[in-house]
Amino acid sequence: MTATAEQFSVRHRETLDRALAAIRERAFWTPYPEMPKAYGQEAAAAGQAAYEGYLGRPFPLEQPGTDELVGGEKSPYGVELGVTYPHPDLDVLLPAMRAAIPAWRDAGPEVRATVLIEALGRLNARTHEIAHAVHHTSGQAFGMAFQAGGPHAQDRGLEAIAYAYAAQTAQVAAAEWEKPQGPKPALRMAKRFTAVPRGIALVIGCNTFPTWNSYPGLFASLATGNPVVVKPHPNAVLPLAITVAVLRSTLAEAGFDPDLAALAAESPGEGLAKVLATRPEIRVIDYTGSTEFGVWLERNAPQAVVFTEKAGINTVVVDSVEDYKGMLGNLAFSFSLYSGQMCTTPQNIFIPRGGITAGGEHKSFDDVAADLAGAVERLLGDDARANALLGAVCNPGVIERLKKAESVGKTVLASRTVANPDYPGAEVRTPLIAAIDAADTDVYTGEWFGPISFLIAADDTDAAIETFRKTVTEHGAITASVYSTDDEVIAKTEEAALDAGVNLSVNLTGGVYVNQSAAFSDFHATGANPAANAALSDLAYVAGRFRVVQSRRHI
């Protein structure tokens, strides 16, 4: 071990231990502050300058086998980034990455974990810079890009490192075995157990959360000894290029081969993810994106362990509520945040046809619909606030779906276009809410990615719970929630959620939203329904990324 790696171990062992306790105890914890001011007075300007320094030129990243420079990111805010990135000759890059394995494997779980925590700390220090990169590639408003793209992503990275360390150290590194043989001398063996990586890991990034959805797989694979090649979404390369650059320099400084982390940017229309995913060297794949490609990966990369997060139909069951205003405000916020472009945004809101009891009063289905529409209008009435919540639409499919949704059921709230004075090129749209019937299964059993929510009239609460159970079992969901003042209804919904395999939030009326999950406490997705085959993060997410290989000899 180099002196630097040893220094990192000493410096970060406590953070690792704290993270190990956190994943077990699941109370609140984070080492990475989420408020921009915590990063000091200079950080904002320095981060913006660093971001702007990348624009219009090749990104500084020296990797083996770079055969051309590719680029073409266009910000949802209308700006052309003009950055180019290394495109790999895989026959050169992948062997270089494989060659980096033995030293990284032999370093062991603790050194890997602490070197990676050092890298996360450096990424954390560059949160302002990364926030600009996430903002301009995903279209997230800056405040959200800062939190979700910075500290919350870093939290998820550290959480994955902790799980990886825990899984690899589930057994001792060396043991003596002594088996009694009655009157004869005992049999005695010395045994060693080494965690070995599966091979090279591939992380396929998405457009909407380039860092948050990539960091768990990226850090889990590295922490278990696998080199990682990162294939970003062609429109969200910069945040991951920065990430890979930080990883490479940290690894090199610690005495390891920087090729343990590499970027694989693609030419337009190249389909590099498919090419990479079917290479024999690729033994682990992490993917966030469409159901279609996720299922393709699950079926067509049998040489790899494949972790996917795909589409889902997130569901809310409304039965009754004490704090009606709290519910309306909470749901309005969840519909609006990042224009509903979160994999966690609620889409299907089941409401009994005969209405609900809210704060002791009866509210008809139409009352609830009108009040929800009103809550969204109030929330987004001010354009500056609307821009800060909605961000920008990141792909044209969202606009098409909004158009299509206009003719679905009864429009309770139409989507409006919000002007963005800073970026006239940005598409900023408020949520559309449509009322439909539980019989309209064709409408609500598919995902309408974007700011589109359906208020679905159910025969009664029991019917709503049953439809929730059935649709999530068949089509998947990342999130679910229920509003009820009746413990029995909550218990029934919890039972349905256990059966369908989806995480449930109960009576959210305050500052916690169904589309947000806190690392070290909330699991993101479950792996138990079709929306995802894995959770971020748990033991199942890390245990298959490495194997234990044993050596034994007589003493």
Added chain:
Amino acid sequence: MTATAEQFSVRHRETLDRALAAIRERAFWTPYPEMPKAYGQEAAAAGQAAYEGYLGRPFPLEQPGTDELVGGEKSPYGVELGVTYPHPDLDVLLPAMRAAIPAWRDAGPEVRATVLIEALGRLNARTHEIAHAVHHTSGQAFGMAFQAGGPHAQDRGLEAIAYAYAAQTAQVAAAEWEKPQGPKPALRMAKRFTAVPRGIALVIGCNTFPTWNSYPGLFASLATGNPVVVKPHPNAVLPLAITVAVLRSTLAEAGFDPDLAALAAESPGEGLAKVLATRPEIRVIDYTGSTEFGVWLERNAPQAVVFTEKAGINTVVVDSVEDYKGMLGNLAFSFSLYSGQMCTTPQNIFIPRGGITAGGEHKSFDDVAADLAGAVERLLGDDARANALLGAVCNPGVIERLKKAESVGKTVLASRTVANPDYPGAEVRTPLIAAIDAADTDVYTGEWFGPISFLIAADDTDAAIETFRKTVTEHGAITASVYSTDDEVIAKTEEAALDAGVNLSVNLTGGVYVNQSAAFSDFHATGANPAANAALSDLAYVAGRFRVVQSRRHI
């Protein structure tokens, strides 16, 4: 929880804790004695009587959806068992099994573990009975059937239960989360985390080790909340029928639905494993058997998590040795045990063409070959001892391969037929040893299941190690071993074993054999090479069998 389930929890919590310590510490431990006399004076006769009581009649097992009785086991010792077993109508049996899930899930990891430990204890008490059943279905000699089919299988079952419990309790069951909000009141949430099963699990048994290879998956799936349907090899049903019957009665006694465990015997030629494996209800599959069907399962049951143990080419590298006689005796025993019908039997023995140094003396390749042949002849010279070691050949393919091997390379030791006075119908064959060259890759890169070993002349030790690394990487192996007096050679072989992903034994010359692994200490297989995609047992073997589902609400 019923009073009985509570009783089991109190009774077995200490065993569970001891097993949890054992899987971490990996020193010697077993709660199940391997010597027959430890089971009391009455046990042998009672076990034999119990076994004989099954013969020639329907096996007592009442399951939902039994549409006919099927059977036809013929012992490798020539005896027709004449037992018939329930054949399932899956459209009745599988829904009944699914209905058993909620109460078993809600019981939680500790109750599940301790109920299953109770079942293992009852199986342990019936070890003599099970030993006869294993002996007469696998063809293992009685002594081996007793140990491998009884306590060693039970050890592997308990080990899987311990891993399942550890993985499910990796996080607390409930937590309070409190996030500071600066001057505003903190956000507070109560959270619950529930381990939920994936669905129904399928265990596909094998002919040679009906209990040992089935218990890990069977107990891992049950301990993680999944009902398990056991599809035995058509020629090795009885040991698993007894196992399922014990599980069903223990489950019922503890207040759970006995349909959590069911047997699915098949009609001749039915191919029930394929039918079951592709049913949507089946979400976990454990399989031991041919590479062909294992790969088919891995590719064609995408709805399930699939754990396979397939064929491998177990390898020994001989470089030099201090205790030459010890090595010869150790290898001779490994070649002979159960007629080489173990997935762990060494097949490819690489020896430098120019010979080796043994106890300070030079031994030519031919010397080593002749001495190995002599060691096998000495070991098996006495027919009674040969029968006790070899058992009986369990399928005609072994005899065909022995015939074919006669014309491969130079026969160093021919296989002879050993008479079995108790069972004249038994095929008992001693090992065949052939000398070939490292250039004969066509011969030694495939598995020759049975008592067939190749002594392969390599250019030198380095070449042997490289061929070991390459062939195991490409074709897989469950075991490997090296003999060397040179630390550098051992280190090189260990490095190759880490790279190829195979467990290595170093300089075995005494009473530990490469084809034996001790539960709670040795991992069986690694999952890191083509011979198996899982190890018995580790966290990866259990973590994907369940998912954590969360519920959260404001406090």
